[in-house]
Amino acid sequence: MTTASSADHPTRRDFLFVATGAAAAVGGAAALWPFVSQMNPDASTIAAGAPIEVDLSPVAEGQDIKVFWRGKPIYISHRTKKQIDEARAVNVASLPDPQSDDARVKSGHEQWLVVIGICTHLGCIPIAHEGNYDGFFCPCHGSQYDSSGRIRQGPAPANLPVPPYQFVSDTKIQIG
Amino acid sequence: MSGPSDYQPSNPALQWIERRLPIFGLIHSSFVAYPTPRNLNYWWTFGAILSFMLGIQILTGVILAMHYTPHADLAFKSVELIVRDVNYGWLLRNMHAVGASMFFVAVYIHMFRGVYYGSYKEPREVLWILGVIIYLLMMATGFMGYVLPWGQMSFWGATVITNLFSAIPYAGESIVTLLWGGYSVGNPTLNRFFSLHYLLPFLIAGVVVLHVWALHVAGQNNPDGVEPKTEKDTVPFTPHATIKDMFGVACFMLLYAWFIFYMPNYLGDADNYIPANPGVTPPHIVPEWYYLPFYAILRSIPNKLAGVIAMFSAIIILCFLPWLDSAKTKSSKYRPLAKQFFWIFVVVCVLLGYLGAQPPEGIYVIAGRILTFCYFAYFLIVLPLLSRIETPRPVPNSIADAVLAKTGSKSTPMVSTAIVLALAGALFAGSIDSARASEGNDKPPGNKWSFAGPFGTFDRGALQRGLKVYKEVCANCHGLSYIAFRNLAEAGGPGYSVAQATAFASDYKIKDGPNDAGDMFERPGRPADYFPSPFPNEQAARAANGGAAPPDLSLIAKARSYGRGFPWFIVDFFTQYQEQGPDYVAAVLQGFEDKVPEGVAIPEGSYYNKYFPGHAIKMPKPLSDGQVTYDDGSPTTVAQYSKDVTTFLMWTAEPHMEARKRLGFQVFIFLIIFAGLMYFTKKKVWADSH
Numbered sequence: 031m032t033t034a035s036s037a038d039h040p041t042r043r044d045f046l047f048v049a050t051g052a053a054a055a056v057g058g059a060a061a062l063w064p065f066v067s068q069m070n071p072d073a074s075t076i077a078a079g080a081p082i083e084v085d086l087s088p089v090a091e092g093q094d095i096k097v098f099w100r101g102k103p104i105y106i107s108h109r110t111k112k113q114i115d116e117a118r119a120v121n122v123a124s125l126p127d128p129q130s131d132d133a134r135v136k137s138g139h140e141q142w143l144v145v146i147g148i149c150t151h152l153g154c155i156p157i158a159h160e161g162n163y164d165g166f167f168c169p170c171h172g173s174q175y176d177s178s179g180r181i182r183q184g185p186a187p188a189n190l191p192v193p194p195y196q197f198v199s200d201t202k203i204q205i206g
Numbered sequence: 207m208s209g210p211s212d213y214q215p216s217n218p219a220l221q222w223i224e225r226r227l228p229i230f231g232l233i234h235s236s237f238v239a240y241p242t243p244r245n246l247n248y249w250w251t252f253g254a255i256l257s258f259m260l261g262i263q264i265l266t267g268v269i270l271a272m273h274y275t276p277h278a279d280l281a282f283k284s285v286e287l288i289v290r291d292v293n294y295g296w297l298l299r300n301m302h303a304v305g306a307s308m309f310f311v312a313v314y315i316h317m318f319r320g321v322y323y324g325s326y327k328e329p330r331e332v333l334w335i336l337g338v339i340i341y342l343l344m345m346a347t348g349f350m351g352y353v354l355p356w357g358q359m360s361f362w363g364a365t366v367i368t369n370l371f372s373a374i375p376y377a378g379e380s381i382v383t384l385l386w387g388g389y390s391v392g393n394p395t396l397n398r399f400f401s402l403h404y405l406l407p408f409l410i411a412g413v414v415v416l417h418v419w420a421l422h423v424a425g426q427n428n429p430d431g432v433e434p435k436t437e438k439d440t441v442p443f444t445p446h447a448t449i450k451d452m453f454g455v456a457c458f459m460l461l462y463a464w465f466i467f468y469m470p471n472y473l474g475d476a477d478n479y480i481p482a483n484p485g486v487t488p489p490h491i492v493p494e495w496y497y498l499p500f501y502a503i504l505r506s507i508p509n510k511l512a513g514v515i516a517m518f519s520a521i522i523i524l525c526f527l528p529w530l531d532s533a534k535t536k537s538s539k540y541r542p543l544a545k546q547f548f549w550i551f552v553v554v555c556v557l558l559g560y561l562g563a564q565p566p567e568g569i570y571v572i573a574g575r576i577l578t579f580c581y582f583a584y585f586l587i588v589l590p591l592l593s594r595i596e597t598p599r600p601v602p603n604s605i606a607d608a609v610l611a612k613t614g615s616k617s618t619p620m621v622s623t624a625i626v627l628a629l630a631g632a633l634f635a636g637s638i639d640s641a642r643a644s645e646g647n648d649k650p651p652g653n654k655w656s657f658a659g660p661f662g663t664f665d666r667g668a669l670q671r672g673l674k675v676y677k678e679v680c681a682n683c684h685g686l687s688y689i690a691f692r693n694l695a696e697a698g699g700p701g702y703s704v705a706q707a708t709a710f711a712s713d714y715k716i717k718d719g720p721n722d723a724g725d726m727f728e729r730p731g732r733p734a735d736y737f738p739s740p741f742p743n744e745q746a747a748r749a750a751n752g753g754a755a756p757p758d759l760s761l762i763a764k765a766r767s768y769g770r771g772f773p774w775f776i777v778d779f780f781t782q783y784q785e786q787g788p789d790y791v792a793a794v795l796q797g798f799e800d801k802v803p804e805g806v807a808i809p810e811g812s813y814y815n816k817y818f819p820g821h822a823i824k825m826p827k828p829l830s831d832g833q834v835t836y837d838d839g840s841p842t843t844v845a846q847y848s849k850d851v852t853t854f855l856m857w858t859a860e861p862h863m864e865a866r867k868r869l870g871f872q873v874f875i876f877l878i879i880f881a882g883l884m885y886f887t888k889k890k891v892w893a894d895s896h
Contacts, residue, residue: 044889050883054452057876068269069373071292077692115622 037104062122063173076144081206083198086139096147098138101206103147103155104193105179113164113177114140120176128191131178134192146193146205166190213239233387236422236782241440242447243428244895245605245612249319250426251454252312258307258455260414264407266302266408267351274354276400277394281356286688286761289862296862297869298465302467306348306531307473310496312458313341313544322525322548325342325427331528333420336413337739338524343410345497347519356396357478362491364391364399370504373514384660430608431536432470432601439605441895449891460877463523468660468782471764476787479765479859480757489819490565498562499555503581504567504827506574516578523585530604531589535598543596545587551584623806650768650793650817653849655785659873663864678834683751683825688760689858694735698864708733752811754824762857763787763852783830786851787859793817795848798827826872828870 079100086106089095094107109117117131132174147166149156150203154170161167163176164184173184180189195205213234215221222228236257273286273292273516317337320326326334353364368385372378387394424522425434434440441447465472473495477488493501500517507513538545558577564570568612602608656665676686691711695704702710713732716738719726732737739758741747747755757765767786770778777783797816808814829847836842840850857863 036373046883046887046890050880050887053876053883060876064297065265065269068273068294068295070293072293073692073696074287074291074296074690075517077690080732082733136734156747178788193559 034070037167073096079093079206081204082206083202085202087201091141097205098192102193102203105143105145105158105190107143107158108206109143110116111140111197116164117176117178117180120180126181127187129178129180129189134180134189135180136197139197140201142203143179144192144195144205147190148180149173149183150188150190156190214402217829223854225296236418237448238444240444241420241425241434241437242443243426243434243439243605244441244446245428245430245609246426246447247429248450248454249315249323250388250428251451252319254451255312255315255455255458256309257414258458259412259669260306260407261314263299263305263309265408266298266305267404267652269298271400271404273402276397278396278482281354281396283688285355289860291689296680296866300466300470300866302351304462304470304473306351307494307496308458308462308465310348311461312605313344314496317524319554320427321537321551322545323427323429324431324533324538326528326529327427327531327536328528330427331422333417333424334528335525336417336420338521340410340417342521343406343413344607347403347406347410348496350399350406353396353399354403355478356482357637358480358482358486359475359478359491361391361484362487363480363493364395366397366491367493370517371515373550375511393736415508416619426538428605429537429539431540431603431606432603432605432608433800435811436606442717445891446895449884449888453881453888456868456881456884460874460881461875463870463877464855467866467873469779469784471784472761472779476767492563495559495563498560499558500562502558502574505562505577506578506705512617514827520581523582527589529587529595533593533596536602540599540601541592541596542599544592547584547588547592548579554584559832562711572677610744611725623704632873648816650786650789652794653785653789653852655788655856656853657863658783659868660782660787662867664698664700665838665853666701666851667838667840668704668850669857671838671840671846672827672850672852672857673700674836675829675834676759676854679847680829680851681740683740683747683756685741685756686737686760686858687739687758688736689861690734690736691731693861695733696861699861700854704733714738715837732843758823759855759858763791763856765859766790777847782873785856788856789853790817792848792852794823795829795851796844 035070070169082099084095084097084106086108089106089108092110094105097104097106107113110143114131122128122130131140134145147155147158147169149170151168151171154167154168155173156168156173156175158166161173161174165177165179165182166173166175166187168184171185174187175186175190176182178189179192181187193205195203198204213231215224215230220230233776237455270288273284273288273406275281275297285299289299290296292298295682320334320337321348329837348365349363353360368382368391371385372382374381383389391652396407480488492498503520504513504517507516507855515605529754533541533544535541538548550742554577561574561577566574602611656662656668676684691707691714693845694700694702694710695707697824714731714735714737715728716731716735718729722726741750744755764787768790770786774783794815794817797818799814801809802814805813806821808822813826814821815823829844830841832848833845834842836846840846860866
């Protein structure tokens with residue numbers, strides 16, 4: 031093959047080889063997509079992840095319930111006055127993941143804390159009403175969250191995330 | 207693999223590895239510098255095609271296993287969920303199911319090529335025997351894979367094939383119980399078949415490595431059957447053989463894609479879209495097409511044990527081929543008599559395949575016995591005899607001589623044999639259909655369906671009207687349990703918006719629970735819910751309908767079919783006729799007649815239907831003119847209702863049909879361009895070598 035001369039002015043043969051190689055590469059890459067895409071959640075899983083409604087009326091002050099949405103445990107806490115005050119009294123700047131309590135609850139419904147109950151360290155489920163901050167304690171590696179679900183102590187890097195939700199009525203929320 | 211390689215990579219990092227593990231030298235000597243005879247024809251590309259298919263089967267199989275549930279109660283449904291819900295699940299499933307057939311198409315061509323050109327002869331006996339072992343493993347793998355969808359044919363195929371072992375004297379029954387892991391084919395059987403079906407392909411891959419190793423020790427045979435003597439007889443594997451093989455693979459992919467995108471159920475059996483039922487055997491139980499010749503041999507022997515022995519001998523005898531045929535001349539090209547007998551043998555095999563799909567009665571049994579005799583006679587009488595009496599034509603001195611002599615005279619036999627084989631293959635594949643042709647019922651009339659053909663799409667109006675007919679009429683007795691309300695808003699469906707589908711769902715009461723008090727409760731339907739079934743269980747359905755449970759309609763358009771008969775099943779392959787199911791469903795809906803013809807007895811509680819097998823159907827005439835009101839002004843006639851609801855049921859049977867045909871068109875455009883480019887590239891690469 032005349033590779034030396036083709037460097038200056040490509041021959042028809044070179045064009046053919048490049049075109050064939052390019053077609054093979056494009057076809058191969060396109061064929062790869064279904065094999066990757068199939069790993070994503072299937073249509074029934076996505077449909078099952080639709081928003082859910084939760085009735086809050088049976089949850090008394092100081093109690094909390096755990097519901098599941100998209101396979102994740104969601105803590106819904108009916109906070110006491112004391113818990114709310116504690117959460118608001120903290121100097122936000124001193125927190126590892128600074129965030130005010132206001133930003134983590136819906137205004138007008140400050141007594142309700144809704145968080146995804148998955149420790150931001152390595153995914154264990156923290157225990158409610160334990161630890162030094164009147165919030166959550168993760169038994170796996172000792173992370174402690176306060177009554178606003180914010181990280182206060184331990185290896186976890188971030189606050190417990192707040193899922194998307196809204197109040198449909200005073201006693202009913204829709205998660206998702 | 208011809209001695210230590212003197213190949214040295216130029217990259218220092220690769221050199222470092224090469225000194226410690228000479229893997230690049232191995233690859234270079236096996237697949238780059240390896241001398242390949244320059245006179246190989248396209249029949250030799252089937253080795254590469256088979257490697258490609260094995261890779262595809264393993265890749266798609268591993269992926270399907272990620273979504274499949276090997277449990278007797280869940281397997282059938284999990285396969286349907288793969289096809290309906292997993293991203294590109296329909297594509298992956300079609301690739302795997304059709305891939306098995308394509309694998310066998312390629313292996314049969316590969317084997318016949320080996321027989322024709324004497325590729326089993328000294329020094330390639332071990333190479334050949336390894337090939338027979340691969341073939342046996344493939345048969346076992348294919349059989350167990352066919353069991354996994356747990357449809358009617360899966361279940362009864364598993365029952366019949368495992369029962370073959372009961373023919374073994376004394377130990378037979380114990381062996382069968384051992385295979386089943388129970389007193390009959392059941393969940394333990396399915397579980398172990400799944401495990402073994404996952405294992406065996408890797409064993410095949412291992413034996414393929416040995417097969418290629420043996421090939422590279424002995425060197426490739428070639429159409430002239432003379433061993434390469436000088437460098438002039440060979441060309442380097444890369445780029446010559448690599449490019450040629452890739453061109454072969456590209457052409458083969460065209461055939462493969464034809465089935466995947468346009469005829470995915472052509473090679474399968476409609477009965478396998480009915481969930482396994484241990485209480486009812488399908489009227490015509492037929493194995494997959496690639497086992498049919500051996501199935502015919504099994505059935506033509508009237509003794510159980512002898513039949514099983516004959517069937518297995520028909521495969522094992524291939525191992526002894528190198529010694530049964532002791533002729534010194536390898537290629538049938540130079541053996542005038544062997545060449546003729548070879549083609550007779552091919553015809554015998556094809557005809558045995560045809561008979562394997564026919565009901566075992568009358569002329570078919572006699573023909574089966576004659577052909578079984580011919581099959582064994584080829585190995586045990588013809589080949590040994592020919593080795594002694596035949597005078598072969600002189601073979602060329604060298605491959606180079608053969609190539610020079612050939613220039614000018616085009617290889618027309620190759621083209622004609624390709625046509626013969628294509629026809630034979632079509633005959634073979636379609637013979638499953640003709641199994642059902644002999645029932646003597648009126649054939650359902652053909653309809654013009656909007657979804658037929660390579661560019662077919664569903665008529666949205668028909669889908670919406672069909673849904674209405676289903677909801678108001680069929681749903682009183684028939685479930686639609688694989689369809690969720692959300693499907694109504696999906697692309698390629700009835701074209702409703704998400705809001706419309708949500709509103710449609712909320713009209714239904716769905717049983718949910720248990721709630722915190724432990725009670726079940728009813729709530730309005732959501733898009734994620736499935737159509738509720740009219741009866742809580744099969745017994746209730748049976749009791750309410752005179753003993754016959756109304757079948758779930760989700761898959762009915764694919765689970766029903768009728769025999770097309772010769773030569774239609776061959777024509778169907780080219781015209782892409784796939785609408786036996788819809789034609790049948792529409793015909794049954796319109797086939798009720800008050801006047802029962804003479805000679806047909808209809809039992810109490812049944813009704814006469816012109817197109818139903820046996821004519822006595824438990825379902826009363828479901829549709830009458832004006833029964834369902836249409837908002838769009840379409841005629842409210844039984845004919846229109848039938849057409850609409852059948853269109854709807856075709857969609858429920860295959861919600862992604864439009865996506866399949868659309869992607870198929872794109873793939874074909876690409877493959878045709880790519881195969882064309884490969885052809886010219888191959889010509890350029892070989893230009894200096896001819």
